[in-house]
Amino acid sequence: MVLSSSAEGRPVLEMAHVAKSFGGVRALVDASLTLYAGEAHALLGENGAGKSTLLKTLAGVHKADAGDITLKGKAFVQGSTKDSIEQGIAVIYQEPSLFPDLTLAENVFIGRQLTSNGLVDWAAMERESRELFSRLGVTLDPHQKARGISIADQQIVEIAKALSTDASVIVMDEPTAALSSKEVERLFTVVRNLREQGSAVVFVSHRLDEVFALCDRMTVMRDGSTVGSALIPETSETEVVRLMVGREVSELFPKLPPKIGDVVLEVKNLSLEGQFSDISFEVRAGEIFALAGLVGSGRSEVIRAIFGIDRYDSGSVILNGNALPAGKPAASMAAGVALVPEDRRQQGLFMASSVARNVAVTLLKKLSSWILLRKKREEETAGQWAETLQLKFASLADPVERLSGGNQQKVVLSKWLATEPRVLIVDEPTRGIDVGTKSEVHRLLSQKAQQGMAVVMVSSELPEVLGMADRIFVMREGTHMGTLDRDEADPEKIITLATGGVVTR
Amino acid sequence: MSTMKNLFRAREMPVFLALVLVVAIAGIANPAFLSAAGAIDILLGVAIVAILAVGQTFVIVMRHIDLSVGSLIGFTSFLIGDLYAQGYGLWGGLAAALGVGLIVGAANGFLVAYLKLPSLVVTLGALYIVRGIFNDYAFGRTITAAMVPPEVAWIGLNRLGGIPYLFLIGLSLVIVSGLVMRRVRAARDLYAIGSNPAAAELAGIPVARRVFGAFVLNGAITGLAGAVMLGRFNAANANSGIALELIVIAACVVGGVTIAGGSGSVWGAFLGAILLQAITRTIGALGIPQFWQQAFNGGLIILAIAFDKYLNSRVKTTTIMGSHND
Numbered sequence: 038m039v040l041s042s043s044a045e046g047r048p049v050l051e052m053a054h055v056a057k058s059f060g061g062v063r064a065l066v067d068a069s070l071t072l073y074a075g076e077a078h079a080l081l082g083e084n085g086a087g088k089s090t091l092l093k094t095l096a097g098v099h100k101a102d103a104g105d106i107t108l109k110g111k112a113f114v115q116g117s118t119k120d121s122i123e124q125g126i127a128v129i130y131q132e133p134s135l136f137p138d139l140t141l142a143e144n145v146f147i148g149r150q151l152t153s154n155g156l157v158d159w160a161a162m163e164r165e166s167r168e169l170f171s172r173l174g175v176t177l178d179p180h181q182k183a184r185g186i187s188i189a190d191q192q193i194v195e196i197a198k199a200l201s202t203d204a205s206v207i208v209m210d211e212p213t214a215a216l217s218s219k220e221v222e223r224l225f226t227v228v229r230n231l232r233e234q235g236s237a238v239v240f241v242s243h244r245l246d247e248v249f250a251l252c253d254r255m256t257v258m259r260d261g262s263t264v265g266s267a268l269i270p271e272t273s274e275t276e277v278v279r280l281m282v283g284r285e286v287s288e289l290f291p292k293l294p295p296k297i298g299d300v301v302l303e304v305k306n307l308s309l310e311g312q313f314s315d316i317s318f319e320v321r322a323g324e325i326f327a328l329a330g331l332v333g334s335g336r337s338e339v340i341r342a343i344f345g346i347d348r349y350d351s352g353s354v355i356l357n358g359n360a361l362p363a364g365k366p367a368a369s370m371a372a373g374v375a376l377v378p379e380d381r382r383q384q385g386l387f388m389a390s391s392v393a394r395n396v397a398v399t400l401l402k403k404l405s406s407w408i409l410l411r412k413k414r415e416e417e418t419a420g421q422w423a424e425t426l427q428l429k430f431a432s433l434a435d436p437v438e439r440l441s442g443g444n445q446q447k448v449v450l451s452k453w454l455a456t457e458p459r460v461l462i463v464d465e466p467t468r469g470i471d472v473g474t475k476s477e478v479h480r481l482l483s484q485k486a487q488q489g490m491a492v493v494m495v496s497s498e499l500p501e502v503l504g505m506a507d508r509i510f511v512m513r514e515g516t517h518m519g520t521l522d523r524d525e526a527d528p529e530k531i532i533t534l535a536t537g538g539v540v541t542r
Numbered sequence: 543m544s545t546m547k548n549l550f551r552a553r554e555m556p557v558f559l560a561l562v563l564v565v566a567i568a569g570i571a572n573p574a575f576l577s578a579a580g581a582i583d584i585l586l587g588v589a590i591v592a593i594l595a596v597g598q599t600f601v602i603v604m605r606h607i608d609l610s611v612g613s614l615i616g617f618t619s620f621l622i623g624d625l626y627a628q629g630y631g632l633w634g635g636l637a638a639a640l641g642v643g644l645i646v647g648a649a650n651g652f653l654v655a656y657l658k659l660p661s662l663v664v665t666l667g668a669l670y671i672v673r674g675i676f677n678d679y680a681f682g683r684t685i686t687a688a689m690v691p692p693e694v695a696w697i698g699l700n701r702l703g704g705i706p707y708l709f710l711i712g713l714s715l716v717i718v719s720g721l722v723m724r725r726v727r728a729a730r731d732l733y734a735i736g737s738n739p740a741a742a743e744l745a746g747i748p749v750a751r752r753v754f755g756a757f758v759l760n761g762a763i764t765g766l767a768g769a770v771m772l773g774r775f776n777a778a779n780a781n782s783g784i785a786l787e788l789i790v791i792a793a794c795v796v797g798g799v800t801i802a803g804g805s806g807s808v809w810g811a812f813l814g815a816i817l818l819q820a821i822t823r824t825i826g827a828l829g830i831p832q833f834w835q836q837a838f839n840g841g842l843i844i845l846a847i848a849f850d851k852y853l854n855s856r857v858k859t860t861t862i863m864g865s866h867n868d
Contacts, residue, residue, distance in 0.1 A: 119748070136737040139737060148747050157730060
């Protein structure tokens, strides 16, 4: 798609051919973004497409390895958040970044507090922030501490901060993800005002309906590169989805023909207020069952509830005809359920412990005699798994933190596979690992399924879902949007369900 | 009017009320406690802790801690007397005390701010290193009254309008620092850093420089406070200042300087220091055995933390309920 040239005047910001790598991972390959004053510009792409990295480059958190960035006709000075702020960039992050112990007034002016005679002028800051809040159409008390205010109000404070710096570019990273519909409306009004006052607003959202309602122009990224840019009136949701998905589902994933058996896991009408509601599905032995949806759609929360990490308000989880008690991970494990969490550093591994200890930790009972852990048995078991998984490490005694991300993920997997579960739940099994290891993980999951394990997989990567899953359960904002069989599933259908559209079969 | 309202809403208010209560109880039980002599006793005893609590407040609001102050103040108080006895004069001793304070502060600050090592461990190490060097330097010697610079001894003994000079030194430091903490940008950054370290980086605050600066400042204050300690006791030895850092941190915590960073004031820490001292004296005045004093102070620390937790949870629940109205 060709960059449209119908916008008025010179662009306020031009990011051209920006590249950025972290270690060996190329987060940005060839990313470009052009912004005009007075426009709301949607930045779109699947999870991991590079949107956040691009925006963090603009924010001064990262420094690009290559590419040109021009702001208001001048070369943009990169690499420090302070420089970015001073050049007129304001970023409102997905994670709130206010200071809970400071007043709203000071939050607005933090780092640039108003002074008179060299001393902080509290009265002036309170006066000005009150003015900014009322310009934004909200009544917030500048004297109040930021602790505990709603996410919507936190965003308003951040926007007030942006206004107070006279920012020419205001970036909002998924601002609507945690807002109610009323709050979204209020935010839209604010964005429209900002646009009228001549700011360029970058709006990142996964909700296409919002993008089409609010934005003037959009840029789509995929795999670290910009793949298209267009005026909103000249494009369509179908076109955008096609650009976002783009790539073909490759043959990377050696899916073995499934041998589907009896129902192993039954989830009935599971609900947890504010997280998910009325979730029901069945998973059979030998089946790979994918939970698809956007980040924040409630998939991880559902599996956490199934495994018993979190409680649920109503519904039931049944394993082989017996109900699993709610909120008891130990009982789930004993019954034959294993969960490989998404955030392996935080939840899945003891980073400073050895590879052997990590693999064996779920087997402590089996490997112990009387109360002492048999170190030799621990190493034997770990060694077997290391071989099966083709783990790459110097010694079983190495601390896990020294392994690559892919190998860490394999350690987490082996740890749980070693318990020989009937149901294996994996959350984002291949996030952040290289392509080679990815297909090894896929091969392993596929093998285990063929041997009769039921696999429940949460994944944000469409090719993975399409390549691996026998059935795909799509969620959006905590509710079930539809289930697709392997044969009928395609990227467009999944994205459409996940973003709230209706699938025409 | 709003000043009055703010005064009563302030975090320092409960500490102040507790102090009034303690003094009242002690005064009723033992009227001698309320006498000028009793009050002066408290003020004298509080000066050192109050000064160190000011420096410590700069560090704690950043969500850090400095355990090395007890060793450091002991060392510099010895140093000032020793250098005076060797003929370097008062100013030579003060310069050396300041120098040692700056070096220890800078070493702590460098390791914490730039190498990102946890301050608890770094300053715990510094506590032992400084004490070790101090022991080696003192090598069984003691500083006697004859070795104390006369100006220092005079300040330790005399009063202005009935109030000990040592207390006035502490009070003026509190007044100046209170203003700085409230009205100087760099000091406001310390609160931001402690309140949300990640956000502080994103807001363009020079986090490492500020953390380094606060440790250096605390080192300098502690180094110079060696003179106050020497004036107070008119003597020093290799054990001077042992475990003082714990009393200082206790004063901060009791005074509402939260260990989790981001909130509290030097005035709170100052009141906390006075409160702990007053309780110590009260226990004496009530005829309760002295060893109960430490248990009391310990209970007070836990009470202070529980109180902060309660305040924060109350803020949260009110707004959570408020946000369910869509």
